[in-house]
Amino acid sequence: xxxxxxxxxxxxxFGGMSVLTNAGLDVHAGSVQALIGPNGAGKTTxxxxxxxxxxxxxxxxxxxxxxxxxxxxxxRVAAGMARTFxxxxxxxxxxxxxxxxxxxxxHERHSLVGAMLRTRHFLAEERxxxxxxxxxxxxxxxxxxxxxxxxxxxxxxxxxxEVARALATQPALLLLDEPCAGxxxxxxxxxxxxxxxxxxxxxxxxxxEHHMPFxxxxxxxxxxxxxxxxxxxxxxxxxxxxxxxxxxxxxxTAHAPA
Amino acid sequence: MTGRRPSEGLxxxxxxxxxxxxTQSPYHLxxxxxxxxxxxxxxxxxxxxxxxxxxxxxxxxxxxxGAYTTAxxxxxxxxxxxxxxxxxxxxxxxxxxxxxxxxxxxRGFYLAxxxxxxxxxxxxxxxxxxxVLGGAEGIVDVPSFGLGGWVAEGRLTKYYVIWIGxxxxxxxxxxxxxxxxxxxxxxxxxxxxxxxxxxxNLTRAKxxxxxxxxxxxxxxxxxxxxxxxxxxPGAFGLNTTILxxxxxxxxxxxxxxxxxxxxxVLSLLPQWLRDYVGLEPVFFGGLxxxxxxxxxxxxxxxxxxxxxxxxxxxxxxPGGCVAV
Numbered sequence: 001x002x003x004x005x006x007x008x009x010x011x012x013x014f015g016g017m018s019v020l021t022n023a024g025l026d027v028h029a030g031s032v033q034a035l036i037g038p039n040g041a042g043k044t045t046x047x048x049x050x051x052x053x054x055x056x057x058x059x060x061x062x063x064x065x066x067x068x069x070x071x072x073x074x075x076r077v078a079a080g081m082a083r084t085f086x087x088x089x090x091x092x093x094x095x096x097x098x099x100x101x102x103x104x105x106x107h108e109r110h111s112l113v114g115a116m117l118r119t120r121h122f123l124a125e126e127r128x129x130x131x132x133x134x135x136x137x138x139x140x141x142x143x144x145x146x147x148x149x150x151x152x153x154x155x156x157x158x159x160x161x162e163v164a165r166a167l168a169t170q171p172a173l174l175l176l177d178e179p180c181a182g183x184x185x186x187x188x189x190x191x192x193x194x195x196x197x198x199x200x201x202x203x204x205x206x207x208x209e210h211h212m213p214f215x216x217x218x219x220x221x222x223x224x225x226x227x228x229x230x231x232x233x234x235x236x237x238x239x240x241x242x243x244x245x246x247x248x249x250x251x252x253t254a255h256a257p258a
Numbered sequence: 259m260t261g262r263r264p265s266e267g268l269x270x271x272x273x274x275x276x277x278x279x280x281t282q283s284p285y286h287l288x289x290x291x292x293x294x295x296x297x298x299x300x301x302x303x304x305x306x307x308x309x310x311x312x313x314x315x316x317x318x319x320x321x322x323x324g325a326y327t328t329a330x331x332x333x334x335x336x337x338x339x340x341x342x343x344x345x346x347x348x349x350x351x352x353x354x355x356x357x358x359x360x361x362x363x364x365r366g367f368y369l370a371x372x373x374x375x376x377x378x379x380x381x382x383x384x385x386x387x388x389x390v391l392g393g394a395e396g397i398v399d400v401p402s403f404g405l406g407g408w409v410a411e412g413r414l415t416k417y418y419v420i421w422i423g424x425x426x427x428x429x430x431x432x433x434x435x436x437x438x439x440x441x442x443x444x445x446x447x448x449x450x451x452x453x454x455x456x457x458x459n460l461t462r463a464k465x466x467x468x469x470x471x472x473x474x475x476x477x478x479x480x481x482x483x484x485x486x487x488x489x490x491p492g493a494f495g496l497n498t499t500i501l502x503x504x505x506x507x508x509x510x511x512x513x514x515x516x517x518x519x520x521x522x523v524l525s526l527l528p529q530w531l532r533d534y535v536g537l538e539p540v541f542f543g544g545l546x547x548x549x550x551x552x553x554x555x556x557x558x559x560x561x562x563x564x565x566x567x568x569x570x571x572x573x574x575x576p577g578g579c580v581a582v
Contacts, residue, residue: 051455053451053454072454072459073454073455074454074457074458074459074460077454077455077456077457078457082455083455084455085451085452085455089449089451089452089455090448090449090452091444091445091448091449091452091453092448092449093444093447093448093512094441094444094445094448098441098444101441102441102442102445102456103456105438105441105442105456105457105458106456106457108438110437110438112434112437112439112470115433115434115436115437115438115439116430116433116434118433122437126437165452165455165456166455166456168456169456169457
């Protein structure tokens with residue numbers, strides 16, 4: 001099976017510092033690929049290169065069979081690649097529901113004149129988007145916050161809202177940058193359920209995360225990045241016992257992660 | 259979200275429609291008409307600055323461009339509003355589109371400087387070029403609104419033409435902001451990174467915002483030229499931009515009802531100060547400082563929140579969240 005996303009030979013230097021060296025990984029449709037590693041290993045840099053927020057010095061990114069190097073971030077979204085951010089990038093002064101409706105941006109088809117005249121087409125589309133947004137809010141447990149300003153949400157809910165907004169773009173591939181940070185135990189579990197269902201429905205997920213029980217419970221494959229290099233890749237069970245990974249990241253007891 | 263709630267702007271404009279019941283003196287109607295024209299400028303400027311968060315200071319130039327286009331076509335070439343209206347709007351749309359390009363490269367103070375420079379270039383051009391633009395004297399023989407055989411004679415008729423223009427501008431802008439256009443504008447203000455992550459093309463979004471705002475400010479200029487029947491460079495200088503920005507700040511940055519209310523307040527209040535010539539700037543400056551210190555959000559968001567909580571509506575929804 002050809003991969004949904006395939007990253008090959010990506011290197012990146014910031015000034016004199018090498019952040020990524022010949023990094024590569026694959027994400028398959030309907031599966032969760034995790035990317036773990038210590039702080040500063042280059043995980044977010046790799047995610048930024050995949051999603052078009054940063055250009056790699058070498059290497060290439062192939063998505064759905066097309067080379068997307070050089071594509072702008074918004075063009076990659078249009079091609080079916082969505083992401084969330086380590087530092088949430090919500091529309092703070094808009095309501096929770098509006099944030100998600102905004103996520104449907106690429107699927108809106110009304111004109112400025114249609115909006116001014118409130119044509120039947122415009123009103124029907126607004127209603128349809130609002131219903132779709134309500135569905136997503138419901139899936140992520142945000143329904144009761146629909147009319148709250150996004151900036152006023154507790155941090156954990158802001159992260160979930162970002163996932164809802166990313167899903168509104170109707171992606172084939174979802175990149176998640178530390179979605180569990182700041183989430184409580186039950187919230188982590190709920191998020192895991194949501195993501196598992198997305199993968200079961202055929203979406204590919206690339207997950208950067210420090211929460212090891214979450215990663216090992218959810219991921220189909222795990223790649224380990226250390227000092228800019230992929231030092232291991234495999235099934236969670238193999239990664240857990242890999243001596244290089246334990247040394248670089250997991251520590252002595254793999255079951256009690258950082 | 260589809261805007262089923264009643265329009266605040268329309269409600270305020272209906273009140274303003276009753277001004278002629280209180281006074282029909284040509285002077286008062288001129289002041290009230292200008293207040294409505296400035297309400298349109300302030301709303302257009304608020305789209306760029308408050309809603310989309312772009313530090314543009316070229317408002318007076320768009321206003322003046324619309325006014326001068328109309329004045330030249332109508333006063334110099336005798337064309338009717340069938341020509342002056344669309345041409346003024348298209349010219350301002352195109353210039354807005356072009357002015358968005360600096361906004362793609364620079365932001366904040368730098369964008370403010372670039373737009374100020376454009377604004378100054380505009381003032382220099384209209385004041386230094388005699389001939390068709392009239393130089394420092396401007397253009398003094400602009401006809402009133404006319405369509406077919408009909409001409410708006412008298413201040414009262416002209417006032418209501420302006421009023422209709424203000425209603426069209428205010429309602430259409432309110433509707434635009436409740437649509438994808440408004441969400442994109444607020445999106446690029448709140449987070450450009452977030453905006454690109456939902457597929458918003460920043461180039462397209464910014465050019466669209468600048469061009470549409472240009473159309474509204476140009477529309478106000480069109481109304482101004484036919485209403486005042488003269489245009490001169492002094493009306494479209496830096497002072498005007500500062501006045502418009504003050505209107506937005508007083509009413510509530512990012513709030514369209516706020517821009518409307520701010521324009522009305524700052525246009526009408528000075529009328530009570532007419533006996534104290536020279537004190538106006540003191541009053542203006544004082545009011546601005548007071549608002550910034552006491553109500554930094556502006557008048558309208560605070561009043562709206564107070565009204566809502568006293569009416570017991572929207573419990574638990576912290577106000578000021580939906581700055582439309």
